[in-house]
Amino acid sequence: YNTLRFIFGDQLNANHSWYKEEDQTQYLYVIAELKQETDYVKHHIQKVAAFFAAMENFATALKQAQLNVLHLTLDDTHDDACITSLLTRLAKQYQCQQIQYQYPDEYRLKTQLQEFANSSDFNVSATDSEHFLLPFADISDHFKKDKHVKMEFFYRMMRKRFDILMQDNAPLGGQWNFDQDNRNKLKKTDLAAIPEPKIFTNNIEAILQRIKKHQVNTLGHCSATLLWPTSRAQAKQLLDYFCTHLLPCFGKFQDAMTCQSSYKWSLYHSRIAFALNTKMLHPMQVIKQVLAEFAARQEQITLAQVEGFIRQILGWREYVRGIYWQNMPDYASKNELEAARLLPDYFWSGKTKMNCMKQAITQSLETAYAHHIQRLMITGNFCLLTGIDPNEVDSWYLGIYIDAIEWVEMPNTRGMSQFADGGLIATKPYAASGNYINKMSDYCTSCHYNVKQKSDDTACPFNSLYWQFMHTHEARLARNPRIGMVYKNWQKQDTSQQHAILERAQWCLNNIEKL
Ligand code: FAD
Numbered sequence: 001y002n003t004l005r006f007i008f009g010d011q012l013n014a015n016h017s018w019y020k021e022e023d024q025t026q027y028l029y030v031i032a033e034l035k036q037e038t039d040y041v042k043h044h045i046q047k048v049a050a051f052f053a054a055m056e057n058f059a060t061a062l063k064q065a066q067l068n069v070l071h072l073t074l075d076d077t078h079d080d081a082c083i084t085s086l087l088t089r090l091a092k093q094y095q096c097q098q099i100q101y102q103y104p105d106e107y108r109l110k111t112q113l114q115e116f117a118n119s120s121d122f123n124v125s126a127t128d129s130e131h132f133l134l135p136f137a138d139i140s141d142h143f144k145k146d147k148h149v150k151m152e153f154f155y156r157m158m159r160k161r162f163d164i165l166m167q168d169n170a171p172l173g174g175q176w177n178f179d180q181d182n183r184n185k186l187k188k189t190d191l192a193a194i195p196e197p198k199i200f201t202n203n204i205e206a207i208l209q210r211i212k213k214h215q216v217n218t219l220g221h222c223s224a225t226l227l228w229p230t231s232r233a234q235a236k237q238l239l240d241y242f243c244t245h246l247l248p249c250f251g252k253f254q255d256a257m258t259c260q261s262s263y264k265w266s267l268y269h270s271r272i273a274f275a276l277n278t279k280m281l282h283p284m285q286v287i288k289q290v291l292a293e294f295a296a297r298q299e300q301i302t303l304a305q306v307e308g309f310i311r312q313i314l315g316w317r318e319y320v321r322g323i324y325w326q327n328m329p330d331y332a333s334k335n336e337l338e339a340a341r342l343l344p345d346y347f348w349s350g351k352t353k354m355n356c357m358k359q360a361i362t363q364s365l366e367t368a369y370a371h372h373i374q375r376l377m378i379t380g381n382f383c384l385l386t387g388i389d390p391n392e393v394d395s396w397y398l399g400i401y402i403d404a405i406e407w408v409e410m411p412n413t414r415g416m417s418q419f420a421d422g423g424l425i426a427t428k429p430y431a432a433s434g435n436y437i438n439k440m441s442d443y444c445t446s447c448h449y450n451v452k453q454k455s456d457d458t459a460c461p462f463n464s465l466y467w468q469f470m471h472t473h474e475a476r477l478a479r480n481p482r483i484g485m486v487y488k489n490w491q492k493q494d495t496s497q498q499h500a501i502l503e504r505a506q507w508c509l510n511n512i513e514k515l
């Protein structure tokens, strides 16, 4: 072969122009399981299995399209120290003159491959992965290093640029954002209507054996069948299912949490992030399908649901990617609040008396999934309030979630949830007391702690920790006009009450493993 073309595990985009070239005889496509990729962080076992299964299916699909494909498993690559040594070995073996790859989405890999390209004896070149909506070259037009960019303005620009939900140059329905109509709590009467999630039963026994044989260190639980989509056809089925059954209530219950339904882990969320981030689905394909569903079922689906969903894909997803690339590599070491604590053990077991934390963590260990508000306002909020080192928090999120790839995980975790970037993403920390959790969930009713109490032994830890957080960071946060009211409320409380709250918070921090 003249050219070796390497496909990363998150580049399963069958519509890439690579595969549309007429003469394919000169190309050898390589897709490989690698220890380098299983070991850079401790991943959830379902995540490793899902990537391996999806890669295998992608290789099979390419073979069926008559392309020359080399699919390598850990059995074949266990002696290759890293991607670049594998590429050199294979290029020699197959007598290729050129090595080509699609730009990776992670800084770590991009640098590694760039260095390889500069030093290799082979002719190494890279091309776009043709996945994102905002071209890579345009990122610097909209994002500047160390500068806050308001997501809402970026999102409006994207709406106009791609002409999505627009009418006569104005937003459809007269407003850009329908958040106020969304975000309901699930009432008891809503619980029975939650649709059963679409799950798959992919047989992954052989993959699990390989993971074990090659001693890949993983976390979480896994059965012999995997519920996540591992092919383009399954990804499409999941999207179809979302459009038919979940979209009508997506925005309405976007922030809701419950522990009283069998489907408490999935609710009205699409769970397509893994399919999107591996590029089995294209963001515009998702947006177009949602718009078509909306057009066909205007009676059942409101604009608020559709806008709320599209904002996540066209807005947030593209936005965090811009923040990531414009601020790396410095972003990875940002720690504005100087947080230094270790994660307590229950992040790996779910064994805590705090019901909200138990629910979010147990579900994550069982399914490699939690929805946005569980990530942001339960586990993320807890780490923020207790001052966990952002490196610890990043590793946990990067490892545990099925959809976690650094370009999207890090801005969400370090930035949005931990405020470690000092406000490049969020204008204020997403810090909340038990009151918010009680408002958006039914977790508190069956909790060991009392959400109404702030300082006694039964008091919900989030309540005192919230005030302790605000108190500790007052010098930095009180200037923020969006937080000023909070401090006024604090000052209204009498000193003995303030004292008792801070004492309770200190007890919680000293006994964090026991909470
Ligand atoms: P839905 O709720 O159905 O939303 C639809 C889609 O919108 C998602 O699939 C996703 O592609 C996109 N989306 C929604 N919110 C965001 C966001 N904030 N940033 C980027 N895309 C978004 N998302 C990841 O894809 N990978 C991660 O590693 C990741 N880590 C996160 C860590 C923290 C601390 C937080 C607060 C959020 C994180 N998110 C991450 C964003 C979001 O929580 C997930 O995209 C979402 O929960 C995935 O589930 P879903 O597919 O059911 O999403």
Ligand code: SF4
Pocket (backbone or CB within 6 Å): 353, 354, 355, 356, 357, 433, 434, 435, 437, 438, 443, 444, 445, 447, 448, 449, 450, 451, 460, 461, 462
């Ligand atoms: Fe969580 Fe506090 Fe509610 Fe318990 S009382 S579920 S710890 S918010």
